[in-house]
Amino acid sequence: MARNRDPILAVLGRVLPPSGTVLELASGTGEHAVYLAPHLPGLTWQPSDADTVAVDMINRRVTATGTVNLLAPLLLDASTEAWPIRHADAMVCINMIHIAPWSASVGLMRGAGRLLARGGILYLYGPYKVDGRPTVPSNAAFDKSLRRRNPDWGVRDLEAVTAEAELNGLALAEIVDMPANNQSVIFEKTD
Numbered sequence: 001m002a003r004n005r006d007p008i009l010a011v012l013g014r015v016l017p018p019s020g021t022v023l024e025l026a027s028g029t030g031e032h033a034v035y036l037a038p039h040l041p042g043l044t045w046q047p048s049d050a051d052t053v054a055v056d057m058i059n060r061r062v063t064a065t066g067t068v069n070l071l072a073p074l075l076l077d078a079s080t081e082a083w084p085i086r087h088a089d090a091m092v093c094i095n096m097i098h099i100a101p102w103s104a105s106v107g108l109m110r111g112a113g114r115l116l117a118r119g120g121i122l123y124l125y126g127p128y129k130v131d132g133r134p135t136v137p138s139n140a141a142f143d144k145s146l147r148r149r150n151p152d153w154g155v156r157d158l159e160a161v162t163a164e165a166e167l168n169g170l171a172l173a174e175i176v177d178m179p180a181n182n183q184s185v186i187f188e189k190t191d
Contacts, residue, residue, distance in 0.1 A: 005036075008178070009039055012036065013040065017090060019043060020043060020088075021087070022043050022044070022045050024048060024094070025049075025078050026093060026095070026096035027048055027073060029061070030047055033073075034065050038069075038070075044069050046073075048073055048075070055075050077107075079104045081107075083111055086115070088115045089116075091115065091120075092125075093108060093122070096126070097156050098154060098156055100152075100153065101153070102156075109165050113167075113170065113189070118189055122188075123187075125183070126183070127181060130158050134155060136181045139181055161185070170189055171188055171190045172185070174186040
């Protein structure tokens, strides 16, 4: 995160609304939330993760920072229908869809379709394939490594991600090339 946090912040500062609630999915250790929330003071940052150990770690970090606009984390598995939140003005998901089963991506898009109002933003960050091919050789090696660790993981095809988003009322708004052969992919709720 350290090498990419400022480029991510630059994109988020431009595409997120000036105020409202941002739901971050798969917050992991909480490092994104702890860094981003103070830099985006008009937004209330809601971290979450599917892993109880991660939620405990995030909670310790949130408590230690004392950042006013950073909430205690939620236990949230994107692949399930039952989410412990009913509305978000924007959603952020950094480095999740390639290290989770495809069902998590499907659930993420379903959840975004339910939670976001028209004009709401879903921000994704990570590596992608385009037309079924990795964008750079290092992403091909990364994809193989992920699939060896878990056959349900892997660098996702951007067209498949976009198609799933469209099924849930989200349109691809922008793709931004980022450091380390990653992309910021921004969807907007259209209905």
